Amino acid sequence: MTKFRFYFPDNKDFVDPNFNGRDNSRTKYHRQYDDDHYPHQILAELPYDGMLVSLAGVGTMQKRGKYYEQELTEDFYFNGAREFLRLDTKKFENVKLMGDCGAFDYHNEYEPPFTVDELIEFYDRGGFDYGISLDHIVFPYFKNEAAKDAAAEKCDLHELIAESERRIDITLKNAREFYEKAKGYRFEAYGVAHGYDKSSFLRSVKELQNIGYRRITIGGMIKSKTDELLELLESLSEIREPDTQFHLLGICRFQNIPAYIKAGVTSADSTSPLMQGLKGGKYYSVNSESTSFDESLMIRVRQCDHDNVQKHIDKHRDELRQHITELQANGEFDIDLSNTALSINECIKRLEVDCLKKLQQYDDTGLDLDSTLKALVAYEKVTNENYLPSNLTGAKLAPLKRNEIKYREFLNAREWRQCTCGICKGGLMNIVFRSNQSNRRRGIHNLAIVTKHKNQMLESINLVTK
Incomplete structure (x- = not known):
């Protein structure tokens, strides 16, 4: 019987089992290693x-x-x-x-x-x-x-x-x-x-x-x-x-x-499957009709309170105010940010909250995909420096359009809802491209998928050689 073993290199790739991406709650008085779980502990089946x-x-x-x-x-x-x-x-x-x-x-x-x-x-x-x-x-x-x-x-x-x-x-x-x-x-x-x-x-x-x-x-x-x-x-x-x-x-x-x-x-x-999820934003799924597995681009929702986003706001504060005004005038998001007393930080925070709320509602119901994508793209346009009017070119706009198509395909397929790896049962917010905990979970999910794919491939080889 043909065998092929996949080994996963240890690099302290564990996660908090009590993390909830909906409210970012974690284990109280969390201690890394003592409280965290390795991939083989948190997944339903062996990932390696x-x-x-x-x-x-x-x-x-x-x-x-x-x-x-x-x-x-x-x-x-x-x-x-x-x-x-x-x-x-x-x-x-x-x-x-x-x-x-x-x-x-x-x-x-x-x-x-x-x-x-x-x-x-x-x-x-x-x-x-x-x-x-x-x-x-x-x-x-x-x-x-x-x-x-x-x-x-x-x-x-x-x-x-x-x-x-x-x-x-x-x-x-x-x-x-x-x-x-x-x-x-x-x-x-x-x-x-x-x-x-x-x-x-x-x-x-x-x-x-x-x-x-x-x-x-x-x-x-x-x-x-x-x-x-x-x-x-x-x-x-x-x-x-x-x-x-x-x-x-x-x-x-x-x-x-x-x-x-x-x-x-x-x-x-x-470590490639994990790193492709952790840093590359890739989400794997098994394709039963081919000899490979599919890679989807996970939707990205930057953390508004993260240092990188705050530096972005401080650097482009004046331009962002005008940018948000124009986006609202064009109907590119659904919430009302016309109150001039709102700070730029508050405007972007409200766009983030609106985006997260709609993603969670879509995760629960599978409804209102268009409005969900609308909120997602609007938030991307105000948190990604490439999409500010002063930087925007045709070459930079093309990736945004491609990502919007990929986001639509990913959300519409709802693969995470059918996945039995053990990670995805926590819902979309536990695997979205956002925090270290959700990003690492997505990478751990990928480990489960490549091992499942590997085992299916070995079964096919063994059937042929019988």
């Missing part, structure tokens, strides 16, 4: 097959991690990864734990800031299922000689390749040491393959297999184009031993899973 935790993020007992406060680092080492991540119940017993050194977080340093012994201690005390060897990331990847020639015009190619070779040597040296020292520990060892072209990647994989590795991660390809990645994997599959399994570090373009499997890739990790 495993979690990946990096030493650079957690740190050691002597070296501060990038993401963990010292108290959390101590708790992690004392309790172990499974208890710390709240995966220590029967419901999550099949969720695997993978650890790595977090090379991306120290890519600007001359050498890795950790030792192999520190990495092994991290895996051992964390109770990981899989541990990845200590590497030093190599970023440039040249698809062919033409790509190298193009790079040579912008930088010293000889110097760039020499530095890449140095990092590959460090990675392979550490892999040899790690392979020997990891023997006898409960975690299974992965070696890391890096390269700046096909030849160097092939050399790395061959060397790792000669050392004895049969689990190998492919690193440094996060910036690569899809065709470059697939072409590399096809080449690597030709020298792969029958029992060697590949893992893609930091990249998982889910539509390519069949090609990954064919090349011997059995797992991958990525």
Whole structure:
């Protein structure tokens, strides 16, 4: 039976389970981590097959991690990864734990800031299922000689390749040491393959297999184009031993899973679904009629009291007053702001309240879509600097028109009302592009969707191969 595991990298991506987007209420005396829930706790179904935790993020007992406060680092080492991540119940017993050194977080340093012994201690005390060897990331990847020639015009190619070779040597040296020292520990060892072209990647994989590795991660390809990645994997599959399994570090373009499997890739990790929701405003939904999932643009309603909006108001106060007067004269919103005693702040706050009220009513009833969109676009025009009369051009107006069409499509489809992920049951205001809590919830929803899509894809593959 064909399997493919999706790992989600840990970066303290938890949310307050009691958040309510309608009134922005939260847990009283809220304490991050203690009160918040991880994606697997708040969703109805498992949003990933495993979690990946990096030493650079957690740190050691002597070296501060990038993401963990010292108290959390101590708790992690004392309790172990499974208890710390709240995966220590029967419901999550099949969720695997993978650890790595977090090379991306120290890519600007001359050498890795950790030792192999520190990495092994991290895996051992964390109770990981899989541990990845200590590497030093190599970023440039040249698809062919033409790509190298193009790079040579912008930088010293000889110097760039020499530095890449140095990092590959460090990675392979550490892999040899790690392979020997990891023997006898409960975690299974992965070696890391890096390269700046096909030849160097092939050399790395061959060397790792000669050392004895049969689990190998492919690193440094996060910036690569899809065709470059697939072409590399096809080449690597030709020298792969029958029992060697590949893992893609930091990249998982889910539509390519069949090609990954064919090349011997059995797992991958990525934060992309969450980040596309959190920062990109994307809302995913499963398309049962295609081999992919759909991406909708989530409606954006900026927080009027947020510092960014307040700075915008202070900077354009005079123009905003005239702008709001013209919008009202053109009938572009439904509330009455003709009272000249109202401050600009109060006018924009009332536009925000009107927009939120209509969105909530539409969420409840599915009625008055046109008036809801009208309020939404009006609020966007007064809170987005691009749409002020002094800045507005045809090029800037086009995105607003496109977004209005996308907003209409999203609201009309009401996908969140049919979603069973566990996040969307809280309603539109819990996933709208607005606050950190709602934005992160939307990203967590996306994790559930890509995993559902991945599982459906695997079912189709297994049916074909029966």
